[in-house]
Amino acid sequence: MFKINIAFFTSLFFLFSCYSKAQTENKAIQTEVHSTDKGSFSFNPNKADCITLPFGYSDISKRKTVDSVLSAIEDKNKLKEIGALQFEKVIKKDLVLLPEEYDVFLPFSATVNEKYDPIKIASHFLCYKDFSVYFMAVYNTVRYADPFIEKIYLVSTKDGKLIDMKRIYLNHQGEMGFANYTLFNIDKNYIISLQDYELTENPFQLKPLHQYQILPSGKFARYFDKDGPYKNDEEQGLVKNHLKEGKWIETKPNGSLDLQKHPEFTDPYTYLEAEYKNGLPAGTWKFYKLLQKYSEETGEPLFNTRKKGPLIYTEVYKEGVLEKREVR
Template sequence: MYKINIIYFITLFSLFSSYSNAQIGNKAIDTEVRSTDKGSLFFNRNKTDRITLPFGYSDISKQGSIDAILSTIQNENKLKELHALNFEKVIKKDLILLPEEYDVFLPFSENVNEQYDRIKIASNFLSYGVHSLYFVAVYNTVRYAEPFIEKVYLISTKDSKLIDMKRIYLHHEGEMGFAHYSLFNITENYIISIQDYAFSEDPLTLRPLRKYQILPSGKFSRYYDNDGFYKNDEEQGMVKSHKKEGKWIEFKSNGHIDLHRYSEFTDPYTYLEAEYKNGSPVGTWRFYKLLQKYNEETGEPILNTRKKGRLIYTEIYSDGILKKREFRF
């Protein structure tokens, strides 16, 4: 199951895509666990189960060849460490919705093989000041006789209440052996690094390493190695104390755009004018249609042609919390 066929890999989806479209509308966002009579989220507080850092794939930022990357992905010792988190407690048909950069669902399908529990929370956890960080695993129970961990989320809590969530691990296998991976590492200073791998006939697409830190609020925020002006193909703005500060422009896939309903949107990308304070969203965010031209031969966007189209919707943040989303069409 963990063997890789490089020849037939293809990129299946963007990790920035939303897993579903949350119907937030004009309501305040609920960060509580909505439990059902079939189960609820369990938070272990036994000090003996705390994890000692560092933890994860420490060499993800040092790989220089495809062979080294494949060796890291297929490292059975690291997989054993992941399973050693003791994913014992089952989350039965609970839906967890958190207000992060992109909506994240822990979904259950009615067609899931109920002979195997799909979502489990680990008994091992991290302690960070007044916050506790827990690992939640989502198993692939559909396509394989022996289910395996397909996703791992790190969730931040305070007083047993959910604060934020970040997906840190992915092992996605599609048709014909196609695959997509994310690996993580957490340092002694609680800096979380995530590396995405998309295997294709290229044979490899390697996204830039992304880093996150935990804010005093318990939320996850992007971490940048250097202060000053930052710019890449997806975002640009000022960095202060390793966090986003002030006005930022971001070009990203947007899961709130209903492409079936609005035929004028040929792709889900938006031109976002955002604002941050100490790494947290503040004020009014404006999402415009991203206008850009594409290379006729490669299909890749021509970056210097990017500009904003008409306003699609706005979001209003207070103290880092999304309070209102309002569409303009």
């Protein structure tokens, strides 16, 4: 089994802390496609290469043990199915910037294996109304002689223009058996289900299954099965038409906090007062320090002790796009 270097992972968190997890669910990625020494990049427009749904790991909701998760990750038939998307079109590492939940940005540092192109777009893609949604693979070329797909993103486009990205797959394994995985499934209704798994000293955490849908704008937004009030350990608010609407309170890890520059923030969590309109960030978001206590036995946060601390910074959104950030 491959292994992850937790210290390396943590250092990347500090070095590239720019976007919060609360934001990355819904932000539009304003990346332009540039020319490279291989010429200008273009997406495959051939509708004959559209995949058939459902696609992915259809039984992720049933995989609730370490063994069942590892068997899915190591399933050679499923890996062949993913490989059949034909990741052939190379994107140079200076072409794209990818915010994601682990706050790791591409391009990587100079430690990337230059003999192998780390980012590729698949020839086969997902057709949805007027949009083409491509699969983009990021290969681990740093630690292993034989590169493998570590992350897969869905890349939403229209008329060749990049609209949004969402990471749907992760195979990041580490030292002492620590690992982080994400498995995905896209059903016939184009609802994208993501299940995160974390193997730590605990030793296994099954995180809540999250679902996403493609909005009429081509952006990805959280999808909920039922409308009405919603609440779990990390967030609470109103769901309308299967999307977040109005005021939400979110208490999650926040990659925007540079803990080296601000050692007074003893952990990367914030208490966020957010606002959504039709599933996308809107208005002013207020990020406060999250005050919380931890279990002496497990070191995990005690959710019933969480409360709002001092204001750290604010962000202003318009139609899901971040327009301004002000640090207090």
